[in-house]
Amino acid sequence: MPNQHTTEDAASSEAMLVPLDLGELQIVSQHWLANGTIRVEVMATTTQAACPHCQHICVKIHDMRPRKKRDMALRGHPVELIVLKRRFRCLHCRTSFTEPDTACGWRRKTTARLREAIGKQAYTQPIAHVATATGVGPRFAQECFQTVACQDIEQKGLSMDEQQPLATPQYLGIDEFARRKGHCYDTILCDLEARQVLDVSAGRKQEEVVALLER
Ligand SMILES: [Zn+2]
Structure with missing residues:
Protein backbone atom coordinates (compact mmCIF):
# COMPACT_ATOMS: atom_id res chain seq x y z
CA MET A 1 0.00 0.00 0.00
CA THR A 111 -4.82 16.59 13.27
CA ALA A 112 -2.54 17.75 16.08
CA ARG A 113 -0.04 19.01 13.49
CA LEU A 114 -2.70 21.23 11.85
CA ARG A 115 -3.56 22.77 15.23
CA GLU A 116 0.12 23.35 15.93
CA ALA A 117 0.67 24.99 12.52
CA ILE A 118 -2.27 27.34 13.08
CA GLY A 119 -1.03 28.21 16.56
CA LYS A 120 2.47 29.00 15.26
CA GLN A 121 1.15 31.26 12.51
CA ALA A 122 -0.62 33.31 15.17
CA TYR A 123 2.78 34.24 16.64
CA THR A 124 3.41 36.62 13.76
CA GLN A 125 -0.07 37.33 12.36
CA PRO A 126 -3.35 38.51 13.87
CA ILE A 127 -5.68 35.70 14.93
CA ALA A 128 -8.46 36.86 12.58
CA HIS A 129 -6.05 36.78 9.64
CA VAL A 130 -4.78 33.28 10.48
CA ALA A 131 -8.36 32.04 10.91
CA THR A 132 -9.43 33.36 7.50
CA ALA A 133 -6.30 32.10 5.74
CA THR A 134 -6.67 28.57 7.13
CA GLY A 135 -10.45 28.46 6.87
CA VAL A 136 -11.18 27.97 10.57
CA GLY A 137 -13.09 30.01 13.13
CA PRO A 138 -11.23 32.68 15.14
CA ARG A 139 -12.06 30.93 18.39
CA PHE A 140 -10.45 27.75 17.16
CA ALA A 141 -7.37 29.63 15.93
CA GLN A 142 -7.18 31.28 19.36
CA GLU A 143 -7.32 27.91 21.09
CA CYS A 144 -4.51 26.60 18.85
CA PHE A 145 -2.40 29.65 19.64
CA GLN A 146 -2.89 29.29 23.39
CA THR A 147 -1.95 25.61 23.32
CA VAL A 148 1.23 26.28 21.35
CA ALA A 149 2.14 29.32 23.46
CA CYS A 150 1.70 27.40 26.73
CA GLN A 151 3.80 24.47 25.41
CA ASP A 152 6.45 26.92 24.29
CA ILE A 153 6.61 28.59 27.67
CA GLU A 154 7.04 25.24 29.41
CA GLN A 155 9.58 23.95 26.89
CA LYS A 156 11.74 27.02 27.30
CA GLY A 157 11.92 26.17 30.96
CA LEU A 158 9.92 29.24 31.86
CA SER A 159 7.53 28.85 34.68
CA MET A 160 3.74 28.84 34.53
CA ASP A 161 3.97 30.18 38.10
CA GLU A 162 2.11 33.49 38.22
CA GLN A 163 4.45 34.91 40.87
CA GLN A 164 7.81 34.24 39.20
CA PRO A 165 9.74 37.30 37.97
CA LEU A 166 9.96 37.70 34.18
CA ALA A 167 12.83 38.83 31.96
CA THR A 168 12.75 42.44 30.74
CA PRO A 169 13.00 42.55 26.96
CA GLN A 170 14.15 45.50 24.86
CA TYR A 171 10.76 45.70 23.14
CA LEU A 172 7.75 44.46 25.00
CA GLY A 173 4.55 43.50 23.20
CA ILE A 174 1.30 43.40 25.13
CA ASP A 175 -2.17 42.41 24.01
CA GLU A 176 -5.41 41.06 25.39
CA PHE A 177 -7.53 38.25 24.06
CA ALA A 178 -10.77 36.52 24.95
CA ARG A 179 -10.59 32.90 25.96
CA ARG A 180 -14.26 32.59 25.12
CA LYS A 181 -15.93 35.05 22.79
CA GLY A 182 -16.75 38.09 24.90
CA HIS A 183 -15.69 36.43 28.16
CA CYS A 184 -12.61 35.75 30.28
CA TYR A 185 -10.05 38.17 28.92
CA ASP A 186 -6.38 37.30 29.34
CA THR A 187 -3.23 39.32 28.75
CA ILE A 188 -0.22 38.18 26.75
CA LEU A 189 3.30 39.57 27.00
CA CYS A 190 5.82 39.05 24.19
CA ASP A 191 9.47 39.78 23.60
CA LEU A 192 9.05 41.34 20.15
CA GLU A 193 12.71 41.11 19.20
CA ALA A 194 13.11 37.44 20.12
CA ARG A 195 9.53 36.64 18.95
CA GLN A 196 8.92 34.86 22.20
CA VAL A 197 5.89 34.68 24.41
CA LEU A 198 6.93 35.74 27.91
CA ASP A 199 3.70 35.07 29.67
CA VAL A 200 -0.02 34.53 29.27
CA SER A 201 -1.77 35.80 32.33
CA ALA A 202 -5.38 35.71 33.48
CA GLY A 203 -7.31 38.97 33.39
CA ARG A 204 -6.94 42.31 31.66
CA LYS A 205 -8.05 44.73 34.38
CA GLN A 206 -5.71 47.56 35.22
CA GLU A 207 -4.58 46.11 38.56
CA GLU A 208 -4.02 42.69 36.97
CA VAL A 209 -1.90 44.17 34.18
CA VAL A 210 0.05 46.35 36.64
CA ALA A 211 0.85 43.25 38.71
CA LEU A 212 1.96 41.47 35.53
CA LEU A 213 4.20 44.34 34.43
CA GLU A 214 5.78 44.53 37.87
CA ARG A 215 7.01 41.00 37.44
ZN1 LIG B 1 -11.47 -5.97 28.22
Whole structure:
Protein backbone atom coordinates (compact mmCIF):
# COMPACT_ATOMS: atom_id res chain seq x y z
CA MET A 1 0.00 0.00 0.00
CA PRO A 2 1.60 3.31 -0.99
CA ASN A 3 2.07 5.59 1.97
CA GLN A 4 1.84 8.71 -0.14
CA HIS A 5 -0.54 11.33 -1.37
CA THR A 6 -1.46 11.29 -5.03
CA THR A 7 -4.06 13.24 -6.92
CA GLU A 8 -6.28 11.23 -9.24
CA ASP A 9 -8.74 11.65 -12.09
CA ALA A 10 -8.91 15.22 -13.34
CA ALA A 11 -5.40 16.28 -12.48
CA SER A 12 -3.54 13.01 -13.01
CA SER A 13 -1.12 14.63 -15.41
CA GLU A 14 -0.19 17.14 -12.70
CA ALA A 15 -0.24 14.64 -9.86
CA MET A 16 2.62 14.42 -7.40
CA LEU A 17 3.63 12.08 -4.63
CA VAL A 18 4.10 13.45 -1.16
CA PRO A 19 4.59 11.38 2.00
CA LEU A 20 1.72 11.64 4.47
CA ASP A 21 4.24 11.73 7.34
CA LEU A 22 1.83 10.38 9.90
CA GLY A 23 3.67 7.21 10.87
CA GLU A 24 0.77 5.73 12.83
CA LEU A 25 -1.57 5.85 9.82
CA GLN A 26 -1.48 4.05 6.48
CA ILE A 27 -3.23 5.17 3.33
CA VAL A 28 -6.12 3.04 2.11
CA SER A 29 -7.20 5.18 -0.84
CA GLN A 30 -7.03 8.75 -2.05
CA HIS A 31 -9.19 10.95 -4.21
CA TRP A 32 -9.08 14.31 -5.78
CA LEU A 33 -12.45 15.99 -5.21
CA ALA A 34 -14.03 18.40 -7.69
CA ASN A 35 -13.67 21.31 -5.23
CA GLY A 36 -9.89 20.83 -5.11
CA THR A 37 -9.86 18.97 -1.80
CA ILE A 38 -7.56 15.97 -1.46
CA ARG A 39 -9.40 13.22 0.37
CA VAL A 40 -7.20 10.54 1.89
CA GLU A 41 -8.69 7.45 3.48
CA VAL A 42 -6.44 6.14 6.24
CA MET A 43 -6.38 3.61 9.01
CA ALA A 44 -4.04 2.83 11.87
CA THR A 45 -1.02 0.66 11.11
CA THR A 46 -1.41 -1.28 14.36
CA THR A 47 -3.20 -4.61 14.34
CA GLN A 48 -4.11 -4.68 18.02
CA ALA A 49 -5.24 -2.43 20.83
CA ALA A 50 -5.31 -2.65 24.62
CA CYS A 51 -8.80 -2.85 26.13
CA PRO A 52 -9.36 0.33 28.21
CA HIS A 53 -11.45 -1.69 30.70
CA CYS A 54 -9.21 -4.67 31.47
CA GLN A 55 -5.96 -3.89 29.54
CA HIS A 56 -6.29 -7.18 27.63
CA ILE A 57 -4.63 -6.97 24.19
CA CYS A 58 -7.35 -7.32 21.57
CA VAL A 59 -7.09 -8.24 17.91
CA LYS A 60 -10.75 -8.94 17.08
CA ILE A 61 -12.21 -6.07 15.06
CA HIS A 62 -15.87 -5.48 15.85
CA ASP A 63 -16.54 -2.89 13.14
CA MET A 64 -15.03 0.10 11.40
CA ARG A 65 -16.47 3.62 11.26
CA PRO A 66 -15.26 6.45 9.02
CA ARG A 67 -14.48 9.73 10.76
CA LYS A 68 -13.79 12.90 8.82
CA LYS A 69 -10.80 14.95 10.02
CA ARG A 70 -8.91 17.89 8.65
CA ASP A 71 -5.19 17.90 8.04
CA MET A 72 -2.76 20.54 6.84
CA ALA A 73 -3.38 21.85 3.35
CA LEU A 74 -1.05 20.69 0.60
CA ARG A 75 0.03 23.41 -1.82
CA GLY A 76 -3.16 25.29 -1.07
CA HIS A 77 -5.40 22.24 -1.43
CA PRO A 78 -7.43 21.36 1.67
CA VAL A 79 -6.65 17.85 2.90
CA GLU A 80 -9.45 15.78 4.35
CA LEU A 81 -8.59 12.59 6.20
CA ILE A 82 -11.20 9.88 6.39
CA VAL A 83 -9.94 7.90 9.36
CA LEU A 84 -11.35 4.39 9.39
CA LYS A 85 -11.64 3.99 13.13
CA ARG A 86 -11.79 0.42 14.24
CA ARG A 87 -13.83 -0.82 17.13
CA PHE A 88 -12.33 -3.80 18.88
CA ARG A 89 -14.17 -6.53 20.73
CA CYS A 90 -12.49 -7.60 23.95
CA LEU A 91 -12.77 -11.35 24.33
CA HIS A 92 -11.74 -11.10 27.96
CA CYS A 93 -14.34 -8.69 29.39
CA ARG A 94 -16.77 -8.83 26.46
CA THR A 95 -16.93 -5.11 25.79
CA SER A 96 -16.32 -3.14 22.61
CA PHE A 97 -14.13 -0.08 22.41
CA THR A 98 -12.85 2.35 19.80
CA GLU A 99 -9.13 2.50 19.16
CA PRO A 100 -7.30 5.67 20.25
CA ASP A 101 -6.59 8.40 17.70
CA THR A 102 -2.99 9.45 18.17
CA ALA A 103 -2.85 11.74 15.13
CA CYS A 104 -5.80 13.89 16.19
CA GLY A 105 -6.53 13.18 19.83
CA TRP A 106 -9.73 12.12 21.58
CA ARG A 107 -12.77 13.41 19.68
CA ARG A 108 -10.76 16.02 17.79
CA LYS A 109 -11.74 16.83 14.20
CA THR A 110 -8.31 18.09 13.20
CA THR A 111 -4.82 16.59 13.27
CA ALA A 112 -2.54 17.75 16.08
CA ARG A 113 -0.04 19.01 13.49
CA LEU A 114 -2.70 21.23 11.85
CA ARG A 115 -3.56 22.77 15.23
CA GLU A 116 0.12 23.35 15.93
CA ALA A 117 0.67 24.99 12.52
CA ILE A 118 -2.27 27.34 13.08
CA GLY A 119 -1.03 28.21 16.56
CA LYS A 120 2.47 29.00 15.26
CA GLN A 121 1.15 31.26 12.51
CA ALA A 122 -0.62 33.31 15.17
CA TYR A 123 2.78 34.24 16.64
CA THR A 124 3.41 36.62 13.76
CA GLN A 125 -0.07 37.33 12.36
CA PRO A 126 -3.35 38.51 13.87
CA ILE A 127 -5.68 35.70 14.93
CA ALA A 128 -8.46 36.86 12.58
CA HIS A 129 -6.05 36.78 9.64
CA VAL A 130 -4.78 33.28 10.48
CA ALA A 131 -8.36 32.04 10.91
CA THR A 132 -9.43 33.36 7.50
CA ALA A 133 -6.30 32.10 5.74
CA THR A 134 -6.67 28.57 7.13
CA GLY A 135 -10.45 28.46 6.87
CA VAL A 136 -11.18 27.97 10.57
CA GLY A 137 -13.09 30.01 13.13
CA PRO A 138 -11.23 32.68 15.14
CA ARG A 139 -12.06 30.93 18.39
CA PHE A 140 -10.45 27.75 17.16
CA ALA A 141 -7.37 29.63 15.93
CA GLN A 142 -7.18 31.28 19.36
CA GLU A 143 -7.32 27.91 21.09
CA CYS A 144 -4.51 26.60 18.85
CA PHE A 145 -2.40 29.65 19.64
CA GLN A 146 -2.89 29.29 23.39
CA THR A 147 -1.95 25.61 23.32
CA VAL A 148 1.23 26.28 21.35
CA ALA A 149 2.14 29.32 23.46
CA CYS A 150 1.70 27.40 26.73
CA GLN A 151 3.80 24.47 25.41
CA ASP A 152 6.45 26.92 24.29
CA ILE A 153 6.61 28.59 27.67
CA GLU A 154 7.04 25.24 29.41
CA GLN A 155 9.58 23.95 26.89
CA LYS A 156 11.74 27.02 27.30
CA GLY A 157 11.92 26.17 30.96
CA LEU A 158 9.92 29.24 31.86
CA SER A 159 7.53 28.85 34.68
CA MET A 160 3.74 28.84 34.53
CA ASP A 161 3.97 30.18 38.10
CA GLU A 162 2.11 33.49 38.22
CA GLN A 163 4.45 34.91 40.87
CA GLN A 164 7.81 34.24 39.20
CA PRO A 165 9.74 37.30 37.97
CA LEU A 166 9.96 37.70 34.18
CA ALA A 167 12.83 38.83 31.96
CA THR A 168 12.75 42.44 30.74
CA PRO A 169 13.00 42.55 26.96
CA GLN A 170 14.15 45.50 24.86
CA TYR A 171 10.76 45.70 23.14
CA LEU A 172 7.75 44.46 25.00
CA GLY A 173 4.55 43.50 23.20
CA ILE A 174 1.30 43.40 25.13
CA ASP A 175 -2.17 42.41 24.01
CA GLU A 176 -5.41 41.06 25.39
CA PHE A 177 -7.53 38.25 24.06
CA ALA A 178 -10.77 36.52 24.95
CA ARG A 179 -10.59 32.90 25.96
CA ARG A 180 -14.26 32.59 25.12
CA LYS A 181 -15.93 35.05 22.79
CA GLY A 182 -16.75 38.09 24.90
CA HIS A 183 -15.69 36.43 28.16
CA CYS A 184 -12.61 35.75 30.28
CA TYR A 185 -10.05 38.17 28.92
CA ASP A 186 -6.38 37.30 29.34
CA THR A 187 -3.23 39.32 28.75
CA ILE A 188 -0.22 38.18 26.75
CA LEU A 189 3.30 39.57 27.00
CA CYS A 190 5.82 39.05 24.19
CA ASP A 191 9.47 39.78 23.60
CA LEU A 192 9.05 41.34 20.15
CA GLU A 193 12.71 41.11 19.20
CA ALA A 194 13.11 37.44 20.12
CA ARG A 195 9.53 36.64 18.95
CA GLN A 196 8.92 34.86 22.20
CA VAL A 197 5.89 34.68 24.41
CA LEU A 198 6.93 35.74 27.91
CA ASP A 199 3.70 35.07 29.67
CA VAL A 200 -0.02 34.53 29.27
CA SER A 201 -1.77 35.80 32.33
CA ALA A 202 -5.38 35.71 33.48
CA GLY A 203 -7.31 38.97 33.39
CA ARG A 204 -6.94 42.31 31.66
CA LYS A 205 -8.05 44.73 34.38
CA GLN A 206 -5.71 47.56 35.22
CA GLU A 207 -4.58 46.11 38.56
CA GLU A 208 -4.02 42.69 36.97
CA VAL A 209 -1.90 44.17 34.18
CA VAL A 210 0.05 46.35 36.64
CA ALA A 211 0.85 43.25 38.71
CA LEU A 212 1.96 41.47 35.53
CA LEU A 213 4.20 44.34 34.43
CA GLU A 214 5.78 44.53 37.87
CA ARG A 215 7.01 41.00 37.44
ZN1 LIG B 1 -11.47 -5.97 28.22
